[in-house]
Amino acid sequence: MEKSKYNEIVKKHTPKEDRLFNAMISFLTGGIMGVIGEILLHVYSYYFDIPTTEASTFMIVTLIFIGCLFTCFGFFDKWVGFAKAGLFVPITGFAHAMMSAALDFRKEGFVTGIGASMLKLSGSVIIFGVVSAYAFGLVRLIIFGG
Amino acid sequence: MTFKYKNVYINETALVTGPYEKKGPLESYFDKSYSDLYFGGNTWEGAESKLIEESVNILLSKLNKTKFDIDVHVSGDLLNQLVSSNYASSRLGIPYLGVYNACATSVEGLIVGANMVEAKQVKNCVVSVSSHNNAAEKQFRYPVEYGGPKPKTTTFTTTGGASCYLSYNKTGIKIESSTIGKVVDMGIKDAYHMGAVMAPAACETLYEHLKETKRKVDYYDLILTGDLGVYGKEIFKEYLKDEYNIEIKNYDDTGTMIYDLNKQPVYAGGSGPACAPLVTFGYIFNQMKKNKLNKVLLIATGALLSTTMVNEKYSIPAIAHAISLEVIE
Numbered sequence: 001m002e003k004s005k006y007n008e009i010v011k012k013h014t015p016k017e018d019r020l021f022n023a024m025i026s027f028l029t030g031g032i033m034g035v036i037g038e039i040l041l042h043v044y045s046y047y048f049d050i051p052t053t054e055a056s057t058f059m060i061v062t063l064i065f066i067g068c069l070f071t072c073f074g075f076f077d078k079w080v081g082f083a084k085a086g087l088f089v090p091i092t093g094f095a096h097a098m099m100s101a102a103l104d105f106r107k108e109g110f111v112t113g114i115g116a117s118m119l120k121l122s123g124s125v126i127i128f129g130v131v132s133a134y135a136f137g138l139v140r141l142i143i144f145g146g
Numbered sequence: 147m148t149f150k151y152k153n154v155y156i157n158e159t160a161l162v163t164g165p166y167e168k169k170g171p172l173e174s175y176f177d178k179s180y181s182d183l184y185f186g187g188n189t190w191e192g193a194e195s196k197l198i199e200e201s202v203n204i205l206l207s208k209l210n211k212t213k214f215d216i217d218v219h220v221s222g223d224l225l226n227q228l229v230s231s232n233y234a235s236s237r238l239g240i241p242y243l244g245v246y247n248a249c250a251t252s253v254e255g256l257i258v259g260a261n262m263v264e265a266k267q268v269k270n271c272v273v274s275v276s277s278h279n280n281a282a283e284k285q286f287r288y289p290v291e292y293g294g295p296k297p298k299t300t301t302f303t304t305t306g307g308a309s310c311y312l313s314y315n316k317t318g319i320k321i322e323s324s325t326i327g328k329v330v331d332m333g334i335k336d337a338y339h340m341g342a343v344m345a346p347a348a349c350e351t352l353y354e355h356l357k358e359t360k361r362k363v364d365y366y367d368l369i370l371t372g373d374l375g376v377y378g379k380e381i382f383k384e385y386l387k388d389e390y391n392i393e394i395k396n397y398d399d400t401g402t403m404i405y406d407l408n409k410q411p412v413y414a415g416g417s418g419p420a421c422a423p424l425v426t427f428g429y430i431f432n433q434m435k436k437n438k439l440n441k442v443l444l445i446a447t448g449a450l451l452s453t454t455m456v457n458e459k460y461s462i463p464a465i466a467h468a469i470s471l472e473v474i475e
Contacts, residue, residue, distance in 0.1 A: 001346075001389045003333040009388070010334065010342040013380040015298045022295070077293025084295045100291035104284045107189045121288065 029086025067095035097121040147326040148358040153314040154260040154321040159427035160205035164305025175428030194278035197307025198234035217268035222251035248448030251419040253467040270313035277418030299339040301417035308423035322470040327351035331463040341378015344447035347464040372422025373401030375414035400425035
């Protein structure tokens with residue numbers, strides 16, 4: 001049988017992913033994450049008298065900490081499984097990806113395990129984050145003059 | 147390539163599993179089940195090697211034998227360099243052959259062992275396989291705690307160790323014949339759709355087996371593939387009909403039997419080298435001993451997956467080996 005014909009059989013028996021449903025869930029949970037971030041921002045700037053620009057750093061650090069903590073407690077993977085992009089696209093996803101890799105490789109030692117493999121998943125986020133920041137920064141400089 | 151055996155029997159089996167299998171419908175057929183995934187150790191890799199060691203020890207105690215009575219131990223698993231089998235063997239101290247054919251390892255091991263027993267090169271042989279969900283996830287997929295969304299066609303690696311004892315003593319289940327399969331590659335590159343990768347290999351091996359033994363498909367009471375999963379099973383049936391013109395009814399897949407697919411979060415079903423023997427040595431052998439099944443053909447299928455090759459855009463080759471099991475008359 002031709003590979004293309006076999007591919008048709010495979011396609012016929014492969015279930016469709018519920019894209020619309022997944023997108024809705026991600027939209028809602030991602031939105032909730034945004035609301036939580038916004039609340040934190042306001043709490044930090046109103047109640048702790050922190051300037052808004054610095055308060056956003058505090059907010060990000062808080063979310064990263066909570067993401068890491070929940071990953072270590074062992075239930076965040078179930079939340080991510082449910083919320084999908086709603087949890088792994090925000091900053092919590094980055095923290096979760098790093099921490100889960102660190103947990104997997106912690107038995108292989110600090111340097112050879114955690115150090116070498118912690119960025120196994122999130123390394124790409126950093127690399128392409130920096131590259132795209134540079135590229136878009138350059139575009140902005142050329143078009144808008146900085 | 148088909149072999150016929152006159153005098154090879156699976157006298158005894160031993161099955162050890164993890165917590166997910168314990169919650170499945172076949173729990174009562176396992177000798178021992180753990181409720182965590184470390185089994186008292188520190189690492190998943192260490193835990194997996196304990197599965198093999200423990201299943202062999204249980205097997206020996208069931209047989210009232212010691213390791214000095216065993217001529218050869220054939221063992222395999224999914225981890226790089228067969229670490230589970232190697233480390234278990236370093237503690238067991240039985241002459242050892244390591245074998246790898248991914249999830250087809252169980253039948254590959256049985257063929258190697260049965261051929262040695264049939265040729266009277268050895269008096270007896272222990273065949274073992276293992277797989278461990280977390281160890282496999284860590285090696286082949288994402289970190290365990292990451293839990294990112296997976297497609298519905300993903301299979302869930304079983305945690306378990308299975309060992310069996312082969313000899314020419316006429317008790318237990320007879321190994322009647324076996325067929326060594328060819329590697330088949332139908333160009334599938336999706337590492338989350340192993341059923342699609344392996345189904346053509348299973349069809350090819352079934353067709354060759356029936357041709358070489360001059361049998362019809364209804365000669366067997368049950369034909370088992372291990373483990374194509376829910377969707378792979380449908381692909382298998384359709385490909386078998388289209389390509390080889392074989393209609394199959396007396397058919398099931400071990401990947402869909404080991405878990406409760408409606409209640410357990412296992413996507414398309416179980417997989418891993420341990421899946422087929424956990425179902426066959428336990429539940430199926432029980433049915434055979436009760437004479438509800440007389441002739442069973444087990445086709446273990448393995449996706450010869452390498453994450454490096456998949457990243458380099460190669461398609462995934464697959465293999466399937468078949469073994470014919472019969473009730474002793």
